[in-house]
Amino acid sequence: MIVKNLKDVIGTKDEIRTDNWVSRRVLLKKDGMGFSFHETTIFPGTETHIHYQNHLEAVWCIEGDGEIETIADGKKYALGPGVVYALNEHDEHWLRGGKEPLRVICVFNPPLTGNEVHNEEGVYPLVHDELSSTI
Template sequence: MIVRHVNDVIGTENEVRTDTWISRRVLLKKDGMGFSFHETIILPGTETHIHYKNHLEAVWCVEGDGEIETIADGKKYALGPGVVYALNEHDEHYLRGGKMPLRVICVFNPPVSGQEVHDADGVYPADLD
């Protein structure tokens, strides 16, 4: 059994920070679960271009506000507590922070190894291990 508290991730190599988000990777590929599990904070007033070509992601918004905009059709969706979205078609999108930090819980398949950040195209690299 794996038991962890998100506070144990804060300040370690498993807390990855960029200019637009902070991701606390609680379960990773090395844990052998077949997915990774993260708490991510989207910073207010930011925009992140994301295109997970190599991963599927499900996101549960639990606190704060924001917006997601799909690039293919320009549709915008308000994000806030209770909203779940799934990038089941590797949807390229913009993720925007609102007025308050947006705290989300994310699941990635395949799981990430831990230090991934988006490349210039918004992609996490494929894990070749």
Template structure:
């Protein structure tokens, strides 16, 4: 059995911080579950270009607000508590934080190793450095 708290993960190298978001990676590839699980905070009034060419992701909004815009068709979807969005087609998108930060629960398949950040095209590499 694996038992971890968000607080202990936030105070470890499982928390990755960037300019527009931070992500606490609670479950990773080394846990051998076939997916990874993260609690991600999108900072207020930010925009992040994302294009997961190597991963599928489902995202559930716990708190806060924002929006997602799909690049292919320009559609904009409001994100608020209770919203689930699924990037099932490697959808290239812009994720925008609204007037307050958003807390999101995220699941990735294949699982992340732990050190991933978006490259210049919005992609996470398939095999990144592993968290110790």
């Protein structure tokens, strides 16, 4: 069994911070679950281009406000407590912070290793390592 507390992630190498968001990566590839599990806060007034070409992501909004806009069709979706969205088709999108910090819980498949940040195209790299053959 794996038991972790979010407070034990804060301030460690598993807390990744950019100008737009902070992601606390609670379960990672090394944990062997086949997915990774994160608590992320999107900062107010920010805009992040995201295109997960190598990962599927499900996001549950639990606090704050924001917006997601799919680039292919320009559709905009309001984000707030209780909203879940899933990037089941590697949907390229803009994620925008609203007036309040947007706190979300994210699940990635395949799992992240922990230090990923978006490249210039909004992509997280796909990392291959010794765990790939065991999951």
